[in-house]
Amino acid sequence: MNGNQHSNDRPAWINRSTQLLDDSVRDLDAVTLSRLNRARQTALAQQRPHAPRVWLLPAGLASACAMLLAVVVWQPHHRSETQPSAAPVAVDDGDSEETSTEFYQNLEFYAWLDAQNKGGDG
């Protein structure tokens, strides 16, 4: 199935055309032939089988173990760092400001109370 099958029942100029086409591909320059060879090798390289990657399973397991270990080690440490910050937040609520304002407004009463206590003690 190529151009060399020139049929006798077709016009002579067509046979001559195909002959000229055959001639044109016969005399390709070295650079073109080299590039064709490289193209062919590139195409064929796609088909070569890759060696079975037996190391992938142990490597994956080791990575998973390392990540698990890192999470286990890091998690308690992280928790101990965050816990102390919870106490001031609990104490420092909106009531403290209200309480101190109330204290200053009733300062005279507390002074009298203090004086009464001292008088009682003495």
Next chain:
Amino acid sequence: MAEIAGTMTGSQLEFARRVDATSTNQRALDQFLRGVERRALRMAELACGSRDDALDVVQDAMCAFVKNYAAKPEPDWAPLFHRVLDSRLNDFHRRRTVRNRWLAVFERKEDDDTLDPIEQAQDLQDPGPLLRLAGSEAGKALDAALKALPLRQRQAFLLRMWEGFDVATTARVMQCSEGSVKTHLSRALAALRRALEDHQ
């Protein structure tokens, strides 16, 4: 050899078998591609107009062919390879058409349908234009005439007349009906004949 096989694990044996089968297939593929690459390059060069672009298209076609059709039976390889190549040439032609669309405003090509059917009729008694040209002059005339053909007509001519595919195979390669192949070929022959006559 049996000792070596005895020391191999199952997966290694399977791999060795695959390597052996693949290397046999690769030799056949290599031989096949060697056989078609020059003509494929010529076809691509006529369609692309430059050898660099043609080499890129041929490499692309080879890669796609090996990737998708290497496992097919060997007798099917030639039509399948040319189908891939034809598809790549169509893609290239489409991209170039879009890129150069603005040029079409200035140089509009003659529509295929305007050909006179009477002009297309061949006179089998006439030896034809190329026989009156000699050597490189004839080659250049043919090259120019083929480059001037629309892509589908040129493909029909090259696949039918040069590659020697029958109408049905050419239709499968070009992914069109057999009637379309006949139409494209008839127009290609008429245009080539006219162009080569004009060249004289």
